[in-house]
Amino acid sequence: MNIRQDVLPVRVTNLTKRFGSFTALDGVSFTVEPGETVALLGRNGAGKSTLIGCLMGFLVPDKGSVDLFGQNVLDLPRDLRAKTGFVPQTMTGFGAFTVGKLIDYIGAFYGRLPPIDPALLRWADLDPKKIVKSLSGGQRQRLAILLAMRHEPDFLVLDEPVASLDPHARRDFMNLLGDYARRTGASVLISSHILSDLERLCSRLLFLRQGCLVLDVPTNVFRATTRWLDHATPHILNDLPLQIIGQRETGLLVHGWSEDVILPEGTTISVPDFEDAFLEITATRAA
Template identity: 40%
Template sequence: MRVEDGPHAVEIRGLRKRFDGQDVLQGLDWSIPRGRTIGLLGRNGAGKTTLLRCMLGLMPINGGTVEILGEPMDEPRGERLHRIGYVPQTFDLFPWMKVAAFLDFTSAFYRSWDAALCARLLEEWSIDTRKRISTLSQGQRQMLAIIRALAPGPDLILLDEPVASLDPKARRDFLATLMPLIQGTGRTVVFSTHITTDLERIDADIALLRDGAIAFTRPVQAVREQIQKAVLRADAGTAYVEPPQVPGVLAARVDSGAACYVVDAGDPETLTSLQALAKREQAQLSFTTLSLEDLFVEMA
């Protein structure tokens, strides 16, 4: 596998995408280190699919720049097509073709195609190559799309909610097979999802897409160890309408009259500011650990 010398597989600066006069991506900046697995987390409709398609040049952008593997991604072409694997949210191509014919047809476009890996995954995922694609279940079609993306041995793999159509057991079995194929190989992987439990099972960095921008990026382990919820509760009979401003917090809201903040427990300045606020307002300050799902609810 060819490995790029630069430290980042993807560099995005000021990316804007507008639909019907409304900004979906609002000056988004994002650098994706080479060789990492990134879980792109966001609510349904947050713009995850739009972001991935803009990254690949499959959708025109309204501003900003995208570089993939060290080159501007103004349109998908040439050498990079052999180095990028993409799995869309739904796979609806060539429904009339049989699986075997589709894979033979697809492999002809790539100078490097791992036929042994392809055969192994077809067997492990119980995909009958004699069937037409239209007769496969949605989950099997998605698995076929993943085989098509992995077999050329790409340097960058973009997976757009690849397991959303699978039940929980099938998702767990699928990830157990998939992740050893892509982690620790030097490949860069972007794994778009809104299912937090899937990301907690893999060693990934978490990137949260919110309000048209990447609002938060941390390794899963750092989320478990450092990210907490701070609750500032005033004396009985007093309720906050808006959370008092505290520098450095990751998110803030009011819940049942209490001011709630998402904070990095490793940031002493933010913690000192919260403690000073609690003392000044004679309020109770408490901290609780957040799971990845808690973080998603609080920040998304």
Template identity: 50%
Template sequence: MRQTDPIRVTQMTKTIGERNILDRVDLDIPPGEIVALLGPNGAGKTTLIGCLLGLLTPSAGSITLWGEPVAELSPETRARIGFVPQALTGFTWFRVRELMDYLAAYRERPNDPEDRVWEEWAALDPAARVKSLSGGERQRLAIVLALRFMPDLIILDEPVASLDPQARHDFMRLLPEYARRRGASVLISSHIISDLEDISDRIVILRRGHIRLNMTIPEIMESIRVIAAPPPADWPVEILASNDDGTTWVRGWRSELDMAAVEHGMAVDTPDIERLFLALSR
């Protein structure tokens, strides 16, 4: 990977007390890629995001954003990052437009006719106080505050959990459109796997601080299968997980194994991302 990739994580460990919340994590995100970060509660997703943003300090390893150590980012590099948290807190005394104008004083807005798309999507009353907004409205405001400055790297931690179905649907349409148009990189964590499968280029599954899977969608569809029984020892595949019904997830599938499976009377299915996630999260 080029050192100038938006995100490069190398052997990063985060320890809290005596527990490794993240353990020797490697993760590279190149320009223009949308990466879905999946994992059960407690897997370390929010901790990873906190380290990427410099809010938490890794215990070991390194993180660079566009080649700069995350703890030493230049103002220019910080201005290229947009972050959407799980919930917007603080700033409750501001009105919506006042808060937008206040934050705009610290960041340059690009001269781009598309930069109002997020405000139009959010459809918030500019005169409303932040404290009067519903949970979904606050989340729409958090998205606007992160994206109206046209960032090149967008990090989102459960951004759609409190959105109504229509707002969520529209957001999941607008986000990849924005990323493709701008060449922006996106790291998005969400439990709504069907949304992420539709928009993502790559799936990263985190479990107990370890990355269990890091593959593009085409790689998953090409090389991962769920088969009716454990594979014979001489098959050139890696066992990823076993299900309670006796079926087995394997990686490294080749087309010639299709005939071998038929000869063994073994059913073979292509992967479903949600089923794969559930199997690797146990």
């Protein structure tokens, strides 16, 4: 895979998308570096699928831009479009094809291709003679993943890819995805509600709340610097280098903690569970 290291696979700048009076995305900006695996985190309605739609060029922003490989996604030429792969939440269409014919049909759009990765083919475990419309939901999702990864894209986007997979298939796929990213140097952006998978696989975390990107942080930094401060109130942190990213009756969830930070006497420090932290960071805030 020939990846130019001087061109970012993804640059999102001040991205805003509205549907009527509803603002689904509000000034979102971030980049994805070559080889990064990035988690897109947020509750239902936070704007994740809208963001993915803009990333893929399915939706036109009201403001801002999305650049893939240095070019606006709305004007992406065919050779750069062929460097992307997309797995939707649910695969639809192509019901009359056989599995084998559909793989060949989609593959034809990419020109000359290498043989399908044997590990991917074994994992998908699909009968090439089977009609697509006769597949179960889990089989359709494995086919969607196979189609998205078959041409070994440089940038792979996955929108809830494992929601319809059984635990065994989900675990094996997440391992396969990690191996793929390491082997090819591809960049990956994945949205999922299975937080344990994302925490283990992803090197960066993007937290969306009500259409806004509220935290963009490397996973290892998040683990090292996110803490619950019990018996703490916002005003005592005014002179401290801490960002409040969540709050409950008994204390605060903060980002930027280190052992050098001197806290008021009586403050209790604890490491948050990743799921608890997610729930706090992405919680709906009163206007």
